[in-house]
Amino acid sequence: MSNNKTTQLESIISSHQAELLDGWIANLTSRLVRRDKSSESELRHQASQFLPLLASTLKKSTTVNTSASDWEDIRHSLAEISQSRARQGFSPIETANFVFSLKSPLFSYLRTALADSPLELSEEIATTSTLFDDLGLYTIEVYQKAREQIIQRQQQELLELSTPVVQLWKNVLALPLIGTLDSARTQVVMENLLQKIVDTGALIAIIDITGVPTVDTLVAQHLLKTIAAARLMGADCIISGIRPQIAQTIVHLGVNLEDVITKATLADAFVVALQRTGSTISYSDNER
């Protein structure tokens, strides 16, 4: 890495820029799995910007250590390319190939330029190889980070999407839960429910667990916590949508739901809620 014999590399890039670019693009597109017009033109654009940048960096830099401050521009440009590829759903190999594909055209020019001095040639190739490996690894690292960010954002979105609180009637709220309840989600559910209780002045909240795949002791504890918090705010809770298997599991696990009103379906729970709030439903004969 301390080797600073990059004069050859720089001069080759500067003098054969157009040819290198063609060789690079040809190499890139042959390795690319998905191929369409827009990505190819984008590729050409990115590559044609990257090459002069690399040449100028090599010119002013005394080292090929890519973590040096001279290489800041290159790192920045690679990071941008890597991030955009992560978002577009490219594979890590395709992303890294952007850098690695430049190797073989460069090597062939190096070979012709230093044909007379094999010792210098092998040194140059070793240095160049290390340089491009570093750059390639860097793109992978950025790619990985971009992917992680995407995953985190999606998790957050899922969390917000999956906890709606709906008003069924005056003073009656429903909370249809879908998916497993972990502690982070319980927190969001609780906050949403309590805020809605304040906003609507609800007296009863129906928690429907039809969409909850399994109820273990932890999920049950989270449910009981939510119910306790709602009770502190002055709202009673009814659990509905308990499937037969879940009823069996709850009893086998020894979870105590004695103090909570439980109903098999949301409809049953709604009837109870209406009775409690003093509303009644009547059916008229002439409207069928």
Added chain:
Amino acid sequence: MERIPILRMGRLLLVTIQVDMHDRLAMTLQDDLTNRIVTDRATGVLIDISALDIVDSFIGRMISNTAAMAKILDARTVLVGMQPAVAITLVELGLTLEGVSTALNVELGIKLLEKGNR
């Protein structure tokens, strides 16, 4: 000396806690409240904590105890106006205030007490 006012509404007593509680204040409140329940022949007590952003285990226990005292004197206690954040904190602390009735606001609390007395 600092005191928490106790307002009379018919046969109900309304206590609004707006300041930070400490031992002395809690003792005075319990003293005053039990006295007033007896002298005013109150049947219900409303404790309004809507102004409190923080309720710790001390205030939680104080409320439970006060409710228990009122119950011995045959008055029902309703805790009203708890903030959502406070409710979550209390549940996380494991303080669910089992013996105390709750309502969203003073109006609903009065309704609850009247329904119970009928």
